[in-house]
Amino acid sequence: MAEKLIFDAPLVDKKEILRYMGCKTPDDAVLSLVEECLSEALPSLSYAVSYSVYPIKYKKDISSQGLLKHLSDSDEIIIFAATIGVGIDRLISKYSRISPTKAVVFQAIGTERIEALCDAFCDEMKKKYKCITNRFSPGYSDWDIKDQKLIISVTDATKNLGICLNDSYLMSPSKSVTAVVGIKNTETEEKNPCESCENAGCIYRREL
Amino acid sequence: MNLREFLKENRVYLDGGMGTLLQAKGLKPGELPERWNITHPDIIKDIHKAYFEAGSNIVCANTFGANPLKFSDDELEKIISAAIKNAKDAIAETGDIGNKFVALDMGSLGKLLKPLGDFYFEDAVSAFSKTVKLGAKYGADLVFIExxxxxxxxxxxxxxxxxxxxxxxxxxNAYSEDGKLMTGATPSAMVALAEGMGADAVGTNCSLGPAEMKDIVSELLSVASIPVILKPNAGLPVTVDGKTVFKVGAKEFADEMIEYAKAGVRLLGGCCGTTPDYIKETVNATKDFPVVPLTDKNLTVISSYSHTVSFDKKAILIGERINPTGKKRFKQALIENDIDYILREGVSQQEKGVDVLDVNVGLPEIDEVKMIETTFFELQSVTDLPLQIDTSDPVAMEKALRIYNGKAMINSVNGKEESMKAVFPLVKKYGGLVVALTLDENGIPATAEGRVKIAEKIIETAKEYGISKKDIIFDTLAMAVSADKNAAEVTLSSLKTIKETLGCHTSLGVSNISFGLPERDAVNSIFFSLALENGLSAAIMNPHSKDMMKTYHSFNALKGLDDNFTDYISFVTENKEEPEKAPAKTEENNNDLQYAIIKGFKEKSAIITEELLKTTDGMEIVKEKIIPALDIVGKGFEEKTIYLPQLLMSAESAKSAFEVIKKKMLSEEKTGDSKGTIVIATVKGDIHDIGKNIVKLLLENYGFDVIDLGKDVPPEVIVETAIEKSARLVGLSALMTTTVPAMEETIKLLREKHPSCKVVVGGAVLTKDYADSIGADKYAKDAMESVRYAEEIFRK
Structure with a gap:
């Protein structure tokens, strides 16, 4: 059984939205479009997380080397699912028919919002458990995306948040995240998550 | 006793949680509790018994997740028969005195339906049907959808x-903290849907504790004419020392339930975290309060997936523009299957402030049933307005009613036997508010008395089908006043009688009145205000007509229907006449269109084009102005001096210019040149289509005919369409590594069946090497590269 948390809207980081739009030097028209879309999107969003805390009993049962490495310093993990709801999906699907430009902006807003929600949740967990790892999700490194199903089940995500999986393990609402966070035994610095990625030319890459 | 009889007079107690109790008995996370009906029948039976002993009248058999998505047909039958038997045994062992019932419990399939998810509505109906048939076969007393x-x-x-x-x-239903369903419906919208389809009780359970459900329950009670159900959780679960627990105790829970019983909730029980103790306490706390009788709320209401529209004092505006009658451009869109055009008509009317959209897509040249299905599906993914099904074909009507997510308006039935026989059973089955035209086998009566008489006959007949007059809205038919000078008078006076004497709501297709006259808006808007004064409840009208909208808002303001004149003032503010931008000389205008497109001014591009068309040929504008502008922007994008959003804003501006030109050419019976046909789709299993839509927009800009098959499209459909349309190029999009195999499969099938066709692929996970390895002809890293490739292919 998992606990559901509702969050207030986290502060909007417009720079992140522009980064997800792949638009590093926006002109005024783009900026005002982002503003317009934000005021349309924000009222339709909700911020909910469902999570459980589990001890890691058998490390040898974890098949993903990447995940194992990520949790090397932890004996307990927080498993969570987060979503900003279907409102953003409705806007994206509406505007991809009416105005693809706006669809791109809503897409970026949705990504920024769900990441901001995950950050807010992890901040909350830091208060509770002091030292935690970065988020690690199915599909990262060698962790099989199929484990998505397990995470959805142990976080009660379908019941608590309405998150469903399709046959390709994609989540709806699309702006949802499932992840594992290790509760660390000792305090160590977490790295920039982009650092270990090999895709050097990626337009979304965070500055190292 | 029969459950329906028992419900009429009694407060009914339901059971509480099952899952939490099973976990305490050793059910493991991830294990399917329904299997326990067979493997641990005694544990299940004992839980049911404990609930009956605590005072429950109805227990839910342990079938919450018993559906064909989780179990084979064979196992499903065994599970459901065992589950119902366990509950029936519990009745037998606790003493059957006629007030205990077993419900077939049905929860979610765990799949989100299209358009938000990937599961077809009809597939969901089929899945639930299997469970229902088995439940009925093994003797359930009711079906509990929860x-x-x-x-x-x-x-x-x-x-x-x-x-x-x-x-x-x-x-x-399980409502979220904001008092709505996860997908947006308010409690009122759920009541409209459930009552419309003939549910016996409606309510809420799970997600929240009793204290958090006050607003939801009071809304349910205020609108529901059928009994209301309440099954809260034992509060909200919280994590304490790494364990999740519910914190509201049985006594506290029961105390909260007292207020609900007093307010009129007729079915009380519990959900997650509650146990037989909670039910026992609730029964003890509430059993002595008198049962609140049910009342018919007598509301005339329709709903969408999010909200209701009520027919009350203020007239409802129904947008008439989704209709091919007299509209060449719309007809063209239907014939070309240009759904986006229809969707834009819907969205633009919503922006003008209508409450409901009338949807008529009947045209002799097309398959109306198929078209209405597509249109209803697609419209519901771009607008949250309730829809009015406007068709004379009962098959199309039923198709739309089935897939409509809410309680629809139906346009129309009339006094002919044949019409009532075809339409009323559909209204009864699916729910709906039906527009009834006051005409019959003898045509439209010339007098008001004649029309009222037909209305009376329609009410009588509807009653025989179990349809109440609150679900009928009468259209007394506005006929051209130019053909009969008394036409308006007869329409208005029958309208008034039906409203006042028969107590029914009324609707008119207002614009018909001025047919054949010049300056129609003037006549329409005065007639509209007369009709409103005579009690018109709804108008099918053109919201783009400023005169009509002025009349509507002024009428409401004058009649005290617009508090603080909020609507009136916001209407006036939004519609302030902008000082006419003097169209500059032709030479400058030419530059202007190019500039407007490059800058991404969508509306301005359309206005300039309109002006240019007065002096210049459409194709000339395309060649001389639009294409050069697009080339500049495209080049900038390729050289990375401008970014994707700017490229798209220009593309949309070009599109709005094209739209103006297309309309003009259609009115002159001309057709444009097409460079060729391209089929595009997001492959099966993938629901991301922003990238694909961007490619479509740009290809259209460059003069290609694009057949867009949408997202999650099976290989066979893509290949069949490519063959049928003799497409020389197919564009495929996939975002996920998990869906690239579907792309490969599509390419293989295409090579086999339509080998002359080229394939261009794109999407986040793809690379040139990846594209080569699955056999694509071309990997396009962005939309511009797709355009360049298409031009190369079609140049040959």
Whole structure:
């Protein structure tokens, strides 16, 4: 059984939205479009997380080397699912028919919002458990995306948040995240998550 | 006793949680509790017994997740028969005195339906139907649809129950903290849907504790004419020392339930975290309060997936523009299957402030049933307005009613026997507010008395089908005043009588009145205000007509229907006449269009084009102005001096210019040149289509005919379409590594069946090497590269 948390809207980081739009030097028209879309999107969003805390009993049962490495310093993990709801999906699907430009902006807003929600949740967990790892999700490194199903089940995500999986393990609402966070035994610095990625030319890459 | 009889007079106690109790007995996380009906029948039976002993009248058999998505047909039958037997045994062992019932419990399939998810509505209906048939076969007393957080899936389950058994059906939804379902429906919208389809009780369960459900329950009670259900959790779960627990105790829970019983909730029980103790305490706390009688709320209401529209004092505006009658451009869109055009008509009317959209897509040249299905599906993914099904074909009407996510308006039935026989059974089955035209076998009566008489006959006949007059809205037919000078008078006076004497709501297709006259808006808007004064409840009208909208808002302001004149003032502010931008000389204008497109000024591009068309040929504008502008922007994008959003804003501006030119050419019976046909789709299993839509927009800009098959498209459909349209190029999009195999499969099939066709692919996970390895002809890294490749292919 998992606990559901509702969050207030986290502060909007417009720079992140522009980064997800792949638009590093926006002109005024783009900026005002982002503003317009934000005021349309924000009222339709909700911020909910469902999570459980589990001890890691058998490390040898974890098949993903990447995940194992990520949790090397932890004996307990927080498993969570987060979503900003279907409102953003409705806007994206509406505007991809009416105005693809706006669809791109809503897409970026949705990504920024769900990441901001995950950050807010992890901040909350830091208060509770002091030292935690970065988020690690199915599909990262060698962790099989199929484990998505397990995470959805142990976080009660379908019941608590309405998150469903399709046959390709994609989540709806699309702006949802499932992840594992290790509760660390000792305090160590977490790295920039982009650092270990090999895709050097990626337009979304965070500055190292 | 019969459950429906028992419900009429009594407060009914339901059971509490099952899952939490099973976990305490050793059910492991991830294990399917329904299997315990067979493997641990005594544990299940004992839980049911404990609930009956605590005072429950109805227990839910342990079938919450018993559906064909989780179990084979064979196992499903065994599970459901065992589950119902366990509950029936519990009745036998606790003493059957006629007030204990067993419900077939139906929860969500765990799939989100299209358009938000990937599961077809009709597949959901089929899945639930299997469960319902088995439940009825093994003797369930009712069907209990519960914990659903999506109105559409609820409708699928309710439809399955109604189509496969005669048992009473209860509908209970899980609302979120904001008081709405996860997919947006308010409690009122769920009541409209459930009552419309003939549910026996409606309510809420799960997600929240009793204290958090006050607003939801009071809304349910204020609108529902059927009994209301309440099954809260034992508060909200919290994590304490790494364990999740519920914190509201049985006594506290029961105390909260007292207020609900007093307010009129007729079915009380518990959900997650509650136990037989909670039910026992609730029974003890509430049993001595008198049962609140049910009242018919007598509301005339329709709903969408999010909200209701009520017919009350203020008239409802129904947008008439989704209709091919007299509209060449719209006809063209239907023939070309240009759904986006229809969707834009819908969205633009919503922006003008209509409450409902009338949808008429009937045209002799096309398959109306198929078109209405597509249009209803697609419209519901771009607008949350309730829709009015406007067709004379009962097959099309039923198709739309089935897939409509809410309680629709139906346009129309009339006084002919044949019409009532075809339409009323559909209204009864699917729910709906039906527009009834006051005409019959003898035509349209020339007098008001004649029309009122037909209305009376329609009310009588509807009653025989079990349809109440609150679900009928009369259209007394506005006929051209130019053909009969008394036409308006007869329409208005029959309208008034029907409203005042028969107590029914009324509707008019207002614009017909001025047919054949010049300056129609003037006549229409005065007639509109006369009709409003005579009690018009709804108008089918053109919201783009400023005169009509002025009349509407002024009328409401004058009649005290617009508090603080909020609507009136916001209407006036939004419609301030902008000082006319003097169209500059032709030479400058030419530059202007190019500039407007490059800068991404969508509306301005259309206005300039309109002006240019007065002096210049459409194709000339395309060649000389639009294409050069697009080339500049495209080049900038390729050289990375401008970014994707700017490229798209220009592309949309070009599109709005094209749209103006297309309309002009159609009115002159001309057709444009096409460079060729391209089929595009997001492959099966993938629901991302922003990238694909961007490619479509740009290809259209460059003069290609693009057949867009949408997202999650099976290989066969893509290949068949490519063959049928003799497409020389197919564009495929996939975002996920998990869906690239579907792309490969599509390419293989295409090579086999339509080898002359080229394939261009794109999407986040693809690279040139990846594209080569699955056999694509071309990997396009962005939309511009797709355009360049298409030009190369079609140049040959």
């Amino acid at each position: 914990t659903m957080n999506d109105s559409y899936e609820t409708k699928a389950a309710l439809l399955a129950a109604k189509e496969n058994c005669d048992l009473p059906v209860f509908v209970s």
